[in-house]
Amino acid sequence: MASLWEYANPRKFMALSGGLLPWVSAGAALCLVVGLVWGFFFTPDDYRQGSTVKIIYLHVPSALMAINAWFMMLVASLIWLIRRHHVSALAAKAAAPVGAVMTLIALVTGAFWGQPMWGTWWAWDPRLTSFLILFLFYLGYMALWSAIENDDTAADLTSVLCLVGTVFAVLSRYAVNFWNQGLHQGASLSLDKEENVADIFYFPLLVAIAGFVLLFVALVLLRTRTEIRLRRMRALVMREQIS
Amino acid sequence: MDLKVSDLSVARGGRTLLETVGFRVAAGRALALRGPNGIGKTSLLRVLAGLQPPRTGRVDPGPDAIAYAAHADGIKPSLTVAENLRFWARVFGGPDISTALEAYALAPLASRPAAYLSAGQKRRLGLARLLVTNRPVWVLDEPTVSLDRDAVALFAESVRQHLSQGGLAVIATHVDLGLDAETLDITPFRPARPRIDPGFDEAFA
Amino acid sequence: MIALLLRDLRLAVRAGGGFGLAIAFFLIVVTLVPLGVGPASGLLEEIAPGILWIAALLASLLSLDRIFALDFDDGSLDLLATAPLPLEGLVAIKALAHWITTGLALSLAALLLAPLLALPASAYLWLLLSLLLGTPALSMIGAFGAALTVGLRRGGLLLSLLVLPFYVPVLILGAETVRRGAQGLDPTTPLLLLAALSCGTIALLPFASAAVLRINLR
Numbered sequence: 001m002a003s004l005w006e007y008a009n010p011r012k013f014m015a016l017s018g019g020l021l022p023w024v025s026a027g028a029a030l031c032l033v034v035g036l037v038w039g040f041f042f043t044p045d046d047y048r049q050g051s052t053v054k055i056i057y058l059h060v061p062s063a064l065m066a067i068n069a070w071f072m073m074l075v076a077s078l079i080w081l082i083r084r085h086h087v088s089a090l091a092a093k094a095a096a097p098v099g100a101v102m103t104l105i106a107l108v109t110g111a112f113w114g115q116p117m118w119g120t121w122w123a124w125d126p127r128l129t130s131f132l133i134l135f136l137f138y139l140g141y142m143a144l145w146s147a148i149e150n151d152d153t154a155a156d157l158t159s160v161l162c163l164v165g166t167v168f169a170v171l172s173r174y175a176v177n178f179w180n181q182g183l184h185q186g187a188s189l190s191l192d193k194e195e196n197v198a199d200i201f202y203f204p205l206l207v208a209i210a211g212f213v214l215l216f217v218a219l220v221l222l223r224t225r226t227e228i229r230l231r232r233m234r235a236l237v238m239r240e241q242i243s
Numbered sequence: 244m245d246l247k248v249s250d251l252s253v254a255r256g257g258r259t260l261l262e263t264v265g266f267r268v269a270a271g272r273a274l275a276l277r278g279p280n281g282i283g284k285t286s287l288l289r290v291l292a293g294l295q296p297p298r299t300g301r302v303d304p305g306p307d308a309i310a311y312a313a314h315a316d317g318i319k320p321s322l323t324v325a326e327n328l329r330f331w332a333r334v335f336g337g338p339d340i341s342t343a344l345e346a347y348a349l350a351p352l353a354s355r356p357a358a359y360l361s362a363g364q365k366r367r368l369g370l371a372r373l374l375v376t377n378r379p380v381w382v383l384d385e386p387t388v389s390l391d392r393d394a395v396a397l398f399a400e401s402v403r404q405h406l407s408q409g410g411l412a413v414i415a416t417h418v419d420l421g422l423d424a425e426t427l428d429i430t431p432f433r434p435a436r437p438r439i440d441p442g443f444d445e446a447f448a
Numbered sequence: 449m450i451a452l453l454l455r456d457l458r459l460a461v462r463a464g465g466g467f468g469l470a471i472a473f474f475l476i477v478v479t480l481v482p483l484g485v486g487p488a489s490g491l492l493e494e495i496a497p498g499i500l501w502i503a504a505l506l507a508s509l510l511s512l513d514r515i516f517a518l519d520f521d522d523g524s525l526d527l528l529a530t531a532p533l534p535l536e537g538l539v540a541i542k543a544l545a546h547w548i549t550t551g552l553a554l555s556l557a558a559l560l561l562a563p564l565l566a567l568p569a570s571a572y573l574w575l576l577l578s579l580l581l582g583t584p585a586l587s588m589i590g591a592f593g594a595a596l597t598v599g600l601r602r603g604g605l606l607l608s609l610l611v612l613p614f615y616v617p618v619l620i621l622g623a624e625t626v627r628r629g630a631q632g633l634d635p636t637t638p639l640l641l642l643a644a645l646s647c648g649t650i651a652l653l654p655f656a657s658a659a660v661l662r663i664n665l666r
Binding site: 292293294295296306307309310311313314315316317318319321322326330331333334335336372 | 450527533665
């Protein structure tokens with residue numbers, strides 16, 4: 001029986017991801033264009049916030065992916081630690097810069113939104129602060145990867161860092177709540193329908209989120225493929241050297 | 244107690260250095276490992292000491308029976324000779340340090356801070372540590388570096404003493420210690436074709 | 449284990465880098481802040497809890513790389529790893545030694561430095577308690593960071609980058625305790641959470657740190 005783990009083999013992963021990548025990329029482009037154009041040009045202005053509300057189509061999806069990217073790294077790190085699949089470790093490595101950029105996008109679009117709404121680019125609000133802290137975690141994770149020469153050691157150490165970091169990132173999130181109640185509005189989306197934003201904003205937002213998810217998957221696939229090629233290249237060079 | 248090593252393969256930095264290493268050292272015997280630089284003696288000894296996991300194979304008994312000494316002696320310069328040694332004695336639950344000090348002629352230096360020792364004296368202190376570990380198997384990596392002829396004699400005598408008490412030793416060295424030791428050249432254990440450790444990059448190449 | 453603790457303490461005292469350096473650094477930071485923000489006692493009073501905690505945190509950060517790096521360089525760590533001593537215990541003991549030479553010393557020194565920042569008298573007890581209960585977490589997290597970077601040549605800066613985000617919850621809860629104390633509010637909630645955080649790190653991080661050390665030694 002074919003097992004899911006077969007795709008942990010680099011060769012199989014390359015074949016599968018090579019086939020998937022164009023489709024995922026096209027899907028991402030389509031969803032992003034539809035979601036953003038719909039959101040930007042075919043939804044009404046909010047009666048209080050005016051057209052600034054439309055930053056939501058960039059802000060919410062990027063914030064969502066900033067957190068989910070870390071979550072994906074956590075899962076990939078666990079798979080590496082438990083099952084020792086190299087592709088998993090490389091996927092975690094590949095996801096980190098994407099997640100960091102998503103965090104940065106969420107912070108920057110948040111600043112553009114906050115400026116007209118709260119009259120300030122930045123406030124030490126719990127959500128904003130915890131995103132900044134999340135960004136620092138991403139930086140530390142990437143710095144550790146780049147500091148260690150041996151690939152397996154780097155994968156092991158960054159995986160443990162990711163695990164422990166997750167715990168502390170969650171702790172920070174709640175500790176920050178303690179420290180300041182904040183300006184930021186409540187969650188824009190939840191499964192409980194009553195709290196959601198109005199339908200007219202909701203559907204284009206869902207499409208934009210789908211676009212960001214696909215974009216993230218496409219970028220991670222691409223970067224993982226690059227990492228695998230890099231490893232393959234170094235393995236070949238090493239083989240040349242010792243024979 | 245015998246030391247049994249079977250089917251051991253040793254990798255370093257993703258390269259398999261040695262394959263199917265097997266030997267047996269009986270209690271009271273010493274084994275001298277030989278081989279050119281870079282062959283993997285240090286890696287092999289680290290595997291024996293349990294510091295580095297082997298690629299395959301096993302070492303019996305495990306690291307709990309083994310005292311390891313390598314290039315770095317683990318000496319704290321701000322502690323005196325006696326303090327350094329007493330620390331290791333307490334960590335390993337070993338005997339009183341006076342025998343160890345005597346065996347390496349360190350007694351006159353006992354209260355001197357290790358920072359003021361010469362390289363050879365530091366080495367003697369590092370080797371004296373073996374006597375307070377209370378462990379039957381000594382795994383030594385180039386123990387005679389920077390020792391003068393008298394000190395080498397002290398070392399050889401200490402090993403002989405250890406063997407006569409039922410201990411055993413695996414020593415990587417290029418010096419003839421005058422011990423009644425078997426010699427094992429590990430060059431034949433080098434992989435026939437140089438190859439990359441399969442766990443490491445095989446899947447990628 | 450006790451032998452190891454005593455050795456680490458003795459080394460810290462003899463090398464002159466233990467008690468003295470961290471406290472001197474603490475004093476300097478506390479001196480520099482009023483020079484930077486101006487001497488108005490109202491402002492200082494308001495920021496004193498945060499400044500004292502940040503200064504303590506940085507002072508504790510300063511000596512983290514010594515927890516394992518020196519032992520790694522001179523080979524002691526290899527020998528300790530082969531010793532009949534669980535690596536988890538080794539990490540815990542080393543963190544404890546670090547705490548005694550920095551955290552404990554800083555907690556006491558903070559009481560002497562608090563008047564310099566016009567901290568209200570009602571907050572002194574809470575400052576001492578929050579530092580006593582919070583700095584063990586700093587040392588334990590620091591030991592984890594030090595274990596992660598032990599084999600690296602330029603580990604010092606990376607260590608700060610890795611460890612400081614982990615310090616966030618400790619800093620928030622610790623400073624909040626003191627701030628509430630200074631304002632006459634009830635500081636027990638953040639203080640208890642801080643204690644819980646310390647207990648949690650002491651219970652779990654030795655295992656993560658030992659795993660990381662094993663990886664770095666192999």
